[in-house]
Amino acid sequence: MDVGCGPGLVARLAAVRGYRVIGIDADPQMIRAAKRLAKHQCSSASFKIGDVAGLPVEAAEVVSAASLLAVLEDKVGGLNALWKGVRPGGTLLVIEPTEQMTVENANRVIENGLPRKRIDGLRLWAAARQGRTVDPEMYDTLGAESVRFVPLLHGLVGAWIIQKKGIPYADIFTPAAQDAGVIGAA
Numbered sequence: 001m002d003v004g005c006g007p008g009l010v011a012r013l014a015a016v017r018g019y020r021v022i023g024i025d026a027d028p029q030m031i032r033a034a035k036r037l038a039k040h041q042c043s044s045a046s047f048k049i050g051d052v053a054g055l056p057v058e059a060a061e062v063v064s065a066a067s068l069l070a071v072l073e074d075k076v077g078g079l080n081a082l083w084k085g086v087r088p089g090g091t092l093l094v095i096e097p098t099e100q101m102t103v104e105n106a107n108r109v110i111e112n113g114l115p116r117k118r119i120d121g122l123r124l125w126a127a128a129r130q131g132r133t134v135d136p137e138m139y140d141t142l143g144a145e146s147v148r149f150v151p152l153l154h155g156l157v158g159a160w161i162i163q164k165k166g167i168p169y170a171d172i173f174t175p176a177a178q179d180a181g182v183i184g185a186a
């Protein structure tokens, strides 16, 4: 479940990798664009209008949010709503610019070689986020099993992979889980 999906890039990428995915966004125009692009690319991703505050509880094994928290007024509320949507043993993936996302650092990355079509977007992104990035200490308040940080784009952006305590859904039906009494043996 990709929340704040915009035109659906993350959702379409996940669908290509075999995930059954739904993208959710509060803006009907974004959902229209996401549906149009998905149709054009024959993607199996589906899309729905919705607000992060109204997500269903424990609805998905993976909940992702790329560049959503930074645009929310209530970042703590938004983060907790995303977290509630994750099933036990599942994963919350947050992708956000880091505090390294400054105009100066972005220009350095551009000078070191960035595909031409990405340059304007990165300049705009850096100007918009400089000094206004999400504080990653927030993720430590969730009581997660683990929080892993993966730097992207030379550290200007980060992926936080936040694992919820519990047995991953995919493992519930394994013989090992049966032996452990997670479900009754047939």
Ligand SMILES: C[S@@+](CC[C@H](N)C(=O)[O-])C[C@H]1O[C@@H](n2cnc3c(N)ncnc32)[C@H](O)[C@@H]1O
Binding pocket: 003, 004, 005, 006, 007, 008, 009, 010, 024, 025, 026, 027, 030, 050, 051, 052, 053, 065, 066, 067, 068, 071, 072
């Ligand atoms: C910066 S865009 C990121 C879009 C997309 N995730 C991406 O990485 O290309 C933020 C998106 O969050 C959506 N959004 C803002 N507030 C929201 C909310 N309360 N609930 C759901 N989506 C929201 C906006 O409509 C917008 O599409």
